Structure formats: structure tokens, C-alpha cells
Amino acid sequence: xxxxxxxASAAGAAGVAVIRISGPAAxxxxxxxxxxxxxxxxxxxxxxxxxxxxxxxxGIVLRFPAGASFTGEDIVEFQVHGSVAVVxxxxxxxxxxxxxxxxxxxxxxxxxxxxxxxxxAQVEGLADLIDAETEAQRxxxxxxxxxxxxxRAEGWRVRLIRAAALIEATIxxxxxxxxxxxxxxxxxxxxxxxxxxxxxMAGVGAAERVRTGFEVAILGAPNVGKSTLLNxxxxxxxxxxxxxxxxxxxxxxxxxxxxxxxxTVLDTAGLRETEDKVEGIGIARARDRAASADLRVxxxxxxEVPDGVVLLEGDIVVASKVDLNGGAGVSGLTxxxxxxxxxxxxxxLARRTAAIxxxxxxxxxxxxxxxxxxxxxxxxxxxxxxxxDLLAEEVRAAVRALDSLVGRVDVEMLLDEIxxxxxxxx
Numbered sequence: 001x002x003x004x005x006x007x008a009s010a011a012g013a014a015g016v017a018v019i020r021i022s023g024p025a026a027x028x029x030x031x032x033x034x035x036x037x038x039x040x041x042x043x044x045x046x047x048x049x050x051x052x053x054x055x056x057x058x059g060i061v062l063r064f065p066a067g068a069s070f071t072g073e074d075i076v077e078f079q080v081h082g083s084v085a086v087v088x089x090x091x092x093x094x095x096x097x098x099x100x101x102x103x104x105x106x107x108x109x110x111x112x113x114x115x116x117x118x119x120x121a122q123v124e125g126l127a128d129l130i131d132a133e134t135e136a137q138r139x140x141x142x143x144x145x146x147x148x149x150x151x152r153a154e155g156w157r158v159r160l161i162r163a164a165a166l167i168e169a170t171i172x173x174x175x176x177x178x179x180x181x182x183x184x185x186x187x188x189x190x191x192x193x194x195x196x197x198x199x200x201m202a203g204v205g206a207a208e209r210v211r212t213g214f215e216v217a218i219l220g221a222p223n224v225g226k227s228t229l230l231n232x233x234x235x236x237x238x239x240x241x242x243x244x245x246x247x248x249x250x251x252x253x254x255x256x257x258x259x260x261x262x263x264t265v266l267d268t269a270g271l272r273e274t275e276d277k278v279e280g281i282g283i284a285r286a287r288d289r290a291a292s293a294d295l296r297v298x299x300x301x302x303x304e305v306p307d308g309v310v311l312l313e314g315d316i317v318v319a320s321k322v323d324l325n326g327g328a329g330v331s332g333l334t335x336x337x338x339x340x341x342x343x344x345x346x347x348x349l350a351r352r353t354a355a356i357x358x359x360x361x362x363x364x365x366x367x368x369x370x371x372x373x374x375x376x377x378x379x380x381x382x383x384x385x386x387x388x389d390l391l392a393e394e395v396r397a398a399v400r401a402l403d404s405l406v407g408r409v410d411v412e413m414l415l416d417e418i419x420x421x422x423x424x425x426x
Contacts, residue, residue: 004103014082022071030076072115120407121149135260149358153405163189167392200357207360213262217290220299225320228332230267259346374398
């Protein structure tokens with residue numbers, strides 16, 4: 001396998017830059033620049049020199065042996081001063097060493113997968129961790145990166161293999177007396193796995209929203225204070241505010257961290273009948289986006305549901321402009337009630353994330369759904385005469401579906417898509 005290298009930290013000027021080399025020639029290549037290397041998994045300060053003996057930089061060198069590194073291969077990392085010139089000079093020197101080449105996007109992580117250091121779900125967790133913007137996203141990504149989904153999949157796999165073995169024993173010894181009836185245990189194993197898969201699949205939708213972000217739409221009649229509330233939530237003038245009805249013509253989006261959850265708040269056009277063609281388009285867009293939003297905050301000056309708005313589960317109805325009208329509610333202008341509204345939104349979204357398990361992607365749900373389909377087919381064959389062969393095959397098919405969760409089978413076509421989201425140095 002080629003020896004690869006790349007900048008593993010962010011591009012651009014920084015206090016420190018990390019340059020990683022991985023592969024069979026990593027140690028010998030690093031010695032050409034740094035001389036003798038530190039002991040395994042120990043750091044040492046070295047002068048890095050070019051082929052003519054000129055000094056490139058002084059930095060920290062770390063060495064990791066195959067089997068105990070991120071990629072599973074020999075790895076050397078240089079921690080150098082993070083100027084563009086230093087990084088460029090070191091990378092240029094490495095590129096001139098025979099047998100070395102620049103890493104492709106995600107290639108270090110791909111090698112970790114191929115060498116058994118990570119499973120496919122952990123690779124996805126690492127990608128999510130790199131992209132995490134909020135605390136909820138970080139926690140969820142760390143849980144997946146830690147291998148929890150792989151552990152669960154392995155538990156399901158062990159039980160289903162046990163069930164398949166019991167079934168196949170009845171086939172192998174069909175002409176002999178089997179010591180005991182194995183089908184009660186088989187049925188129990190299949191039922192346990194099906195129930196756990198159903199529970200896990202139930203939380204995937206909410207987990208996907210934690211990854212990509214929830215949408216919260218602000219609805220209401222024109223001039224009810226929607227844009228003013230959006231600006232108060234954003235802490236800046238994200239939307240134009242005016243006492244002229246119909247000022248907002250399009251959906252305005254502001255992304256924010258709401259109690260650790262990623263949320264995009266949508267300011268929509270005021271809902272009313274209008275002869276203005278452009279405003280009518282904005283109102284139609286408002287209704288469409290609101291219908292697909294995860295949660296709607298419905299504003300009205302009297303705190304009642306406006307005409308034409310059908311409430312969905314979890315929707316929050318709140319009185320607006322309480323600085324003028326008094327009573328309980330919210331005022332985007334003065335900030336009164338905004339903190340309480342934010343807490344109501346956060347609590348509702350947190351309630352929806354309570355069912356999140358270890359599966360976080362639609363790909364995970366589809367794999368578990370395929371396994372469930374096979375297990376349901378197997379359940380239908382239980383007790384059917386001369387159906388043991390078909391029963392065993394359905395159980396084996398369920399195992400193969402679960403194996404795709406962690407990358408044991410049927411994932412080659414996914415790899416290019418997954419690793420294309422990684423940077424060059426990861």
C-alpha cells in the first residue's frame with residue numbers, strides 16, 4: 001500500500017499545524033527530514049531539514065506503530081509552526097520522496113476502516129463529529145464514534161447466528177432424534193431482536209434532525225411581530241421590520257444553537273388574503289415551509305389561533321406585542337417573554353429527541369428495516385412443516401442486512417460518497 005501524507009489540521013495560518021504520514025515507508029520518510037525518531041508513541045522535538053541540510057522548521061515529532069495508530073499502519077506526525085510557508089515547505093519536501101504521495105479526501109479514515117480500526121458506523125460518527133456545531137450534535141457523534149451501534153449490531157448478530165444454528169441442526173439431523181425442541185428458543189431470539197430493532201428505528205428520525213438541524217417556523221398574520229421576534233432570537237437584524245403589513249415576502253432563515261440543539265428559525269410571510277401577486281407567492285411559500293417544519297410558533301395579538309391555521313402536535317401558540325397589549329406572551333421589541341419561549345421550544349424539541357438510540361442515519365434505519373422484514377418472514381415460517389430451509393435462509397438474510405450497518409458487506413458503493421465529505425488530511 002502507498003505511503004500517504006497530508007496536512008491534518010485546518011489550512012491557513014495557525015499557531016500549530018499537524019502533518020501526518022501513514023504507510024509502510026512512514027518511518028523512513030520521516031527520518032529523512034527529522035533524523036532519528038522518538039520512541040514509539042513518545043513525542044520529541046526535532047529540527048526538520050530539507051535534502052540539502054537546510055532547516056525547514058523546529059517541531060514536535062510523534063511516532064505510532066502499525067496496529068496502535070489511527071489508520072492501523074505506521075504513522076508519523078509532525079507538529080510544526082502553522083505558517084503557510086512552513087507547511088508548504090514541509091509538504092513539498094515530502095512530495096519529493098520516492099514512494100510517497102498526497103492523501104486523497106478521507107483516505108486516512110478509509111484506511112482505518114480497511115484495517116479494522118473503525119467500522120462503517122464509526123466512520124460516519126467521525127464525519128458527524130468533525131461537522132458538529134452544537135453540544136447535542138457533539139454528544140450524538142461521540143456516541144456513534146465510540147462504537148455503540150457496532151456493539152448493538154454485534155449483539156443482534158450473535159443471537160441471530162445462534163437461532164440459525166439451531167434451525168440448521170434440525171435440518172442436519174432430520175432423520176435422527178433431536179434431543180429437544182429448539183423452536184421455542186428460536187422464536188424467543190427472533191422476537192427479542194425484532195423488538196430491539198423496532199425501538200432503535202423509532203429514534204432515527206429525531207437523530208437525523210439532530211445531525212441536520214430542526215426547523216422552527218414562525219407563523220401569524222401580517223404585522224404581528226414575526227420578524228421582530230426573529231431578530232430578537234438571532235440577536236441581530238436578520239429580517240426587515242416595519243409597521244407596513246406584508247413587508248416579509250419570502251422565507252428568511254436564521255440558524256442558531258438553541259440549548260445545544262441545532263435549529264433553523266424561519267420567518268414567514270404574514271398569512272392573509274391578498275391581491276398582490278408577489279406577496280401571494282411569499283404566503284404560499286410560508287404555508288409550504290411551515291407544513292414541513294418540525295415545530296411552528298404561532299403568533300397572534302390576542303393569543304388565539306389565527307384563522308386558516310391548523311395546529312399540529314407540539315405547536316406553540318403565543319400572544320405577541322405584550323409590550324403594547326399587556327398580559328402573558330412575548331415581545332420581540334423589548335425581549336419580554338423571549339427566554340420563556342425559547343425554553344418552551346427547547347423542551348419540545350428535547351422531548352422529541354428522548355427516543356434517540358444509537359442509530360443516527362437513514363442508512364441505518366433502512367438496514368434495520370431490511371433485517372426486520374426478513375425476521376417477520378421467518379416468524380411466519382415458524383411451525384410450518386418442511387420449511388426449516390426457508391426459515392434458516394430468512395434468518396441468515398437478516399444477519400447480512402445487519403452486517404451492512406457496520407460495513408461487513410454490501411457497502412463498497414457507499415464508501416466514495418461517505419469519504420468525499422472528509423477533508424484531505426482526515
